[in-house]
Amino acid sequence: MTATQPAAGRTPVRRLAGLLHRRRRLRLSLLLTAPLLWLAVLYLGSLAVLFVSAFWTTNSFTSEVVKVWSTDNFHALLTTPVFRQVILRSIGVALAVTVLCAVIAFPLAFCTARVARPRWRPLLVVAILTPLWASYLVKVYAWRLILSQGGLADWMLKPFGLSGPGFGLPAAVITLTYLWLPYMILPIHTALEQLPANLLDASADLGARPGRTFRSVVLPMVLPSVAAGSVFTFSLSLGDYITVQIVGGKTQLIGNLVYSNIELNLPMAAALGTVPVVVIVLYLLAMRRTGALSSL
């Protein structure tokens, strides 16, 4: 055994391993080159191209991109009423979806994390995740059927003398809420699961009623997770344009404007595309202050 050891040290693989072990910097750079290249070139690079092309213009007839520097697109973005309206509507939809998701997810996560018996909990988490296994389009088209005239929504509301929302903005908000709900439940579930039971006991011992315990103990500890979940629901809703096409009736969101401009006026589409990027960066900065990003 001892005789073979030095011999093994001379094989190329061993030598390489030794080299990498001794030179930490070499090891690190080899490990990081590929992912960093991906991040810098493909990810940040394409964002940079997007931003730069937003300053170009197009030939009005052939719609060819003319590479002449101009800020007209951003000017149009800020001064055209329809763009402002659509941008505000998109942000409103993203906020509404986020709030709805949080309101629905909290009791659900409380159920799966604290009320249900421990051996049921993993199964419940799986049940929450199952919608993510189905295709996005299938789910949205299912909602189209549910919300259509005489569909499930109409049928269920009929005994109360009501009718479903039909296709439109509310339908889009409902469908997006359904789509992104698991992304909100999971972080809240994790936070509630990790909540030490003795804190709740201590709160009760000190005479706090359940409501007070919830407000003063549970909520402050879980809030960063809600914020973390909201990053998903907010950004996913802000970028979506397919759901609104299928169930949104005639509603337009930023994504639809990008889509309708991409063929004829690429620079305008790029300018529109920077809006969600800026909004989400601002949102992330705001969320970072809550400590949400460290609990992702």
Place this chain on the structure above:
Amino acid sequence: MRLTRTLQAAAAVAVLLAATACGSSDSGGPSASTGLNPPDLKAQSKLGKTEGQVNLIAWAGYVEDGSNDPKVDWVSDFEKQTGCQVRSKVAASSDEMVKLMKTGEYDAVSASGDASLRLIASGDAAPVNTDLVPNYKDVFGDLKLQAWNSVKGKAYGIPHGRGANLLMYNTQKVKPAPTSWSAVFDDAAKYKGHVTAYDSPIYIADAALYLKATKPELKIKDPYALDQKQFDAAVALVKKQNPNVGEYWGDYLKEVSAFKSGDSVVGTTWQVIANLAESEGAKVKAFVPKEGSTGWSDTWMVSAKSKHPNCAYKWLDWVISPKVNAQIGEYFGEAPANSKACAETSDKNFCTTFHAGDTAYWKNIAFWNTPIEQCIDGRTDVKCVPYAKWVQAWTEIKG
């Protein structure tokens, strides 16, 4: 520390926005090319050896090799006969077709009238020598050398098929039966929330066509040649229609489902959608209203940068050969361009249903064309509104 960085970022964004808001409109860009003065390109004078390959851009259903449905295949025989391997790319819109043609990687395209003039003007499409397409002689006369497939008597493509944008309504919910486009414009409020329209800027022409009949004082001659005043009137009409619209349709399956469920009860449609909805049990009827209608007529064009022009010409001839033209017409749901195709359809009434040879029927149809600054109805004293402005207006109409 954190707060200051956030503030810094916000300040940076604010400065950027302020800079863009102030420093605008000083750069007019290079002068936009106006009017239709296509580059002087020469059509091929004779056919050479085929190149073994051809790259096509087409509407869904135009180039079928059996991969979607084994029974629907007119590409395999073409490949066998000519030795040209077909590679096709399905485009979802006219705008996408224009964009793909600019890459120069494709040899031929099935362009609709709202794309063809753009391709001609930018020099992306070459003139076509119709003598090299033997089947061209059997094409219906009223499809040859039209405004959307020729310039100054020079053919730029081979007519492929045509269809009208019809008015479809739910026979149970829309009473009395409409006879005019007013059902979706002036009287649309009756069916508030259940009116539908085609989701494309070219739909503004439908409003212009209606105004042409109802507002003679606007003097609209051609719904694709609108001066600013006429255009504003058409846009105002579509804006007035918008509150009554339930949804705009882009893909035809969406419209079939909306008419089946009753979410849409009246609106524009294509013959193929009406047939499909009816076969699936919807109580609908589609017809050309008394004002006439808009429609499309597709043209196979050859790229000016084609690397396989001989195969492209072979394809042009193949696609309008009676049998293939009939197959495509029946599969896609449009009137074939070749007069002899009517004898080859599997449904013997097909050409009657789709009015293939009915010259009087097509007289009432204003085929899609590309609006350009130079009015295509011949007026020279005014400038017409170009398509780019139509696109902007469409975004504003939808709000």
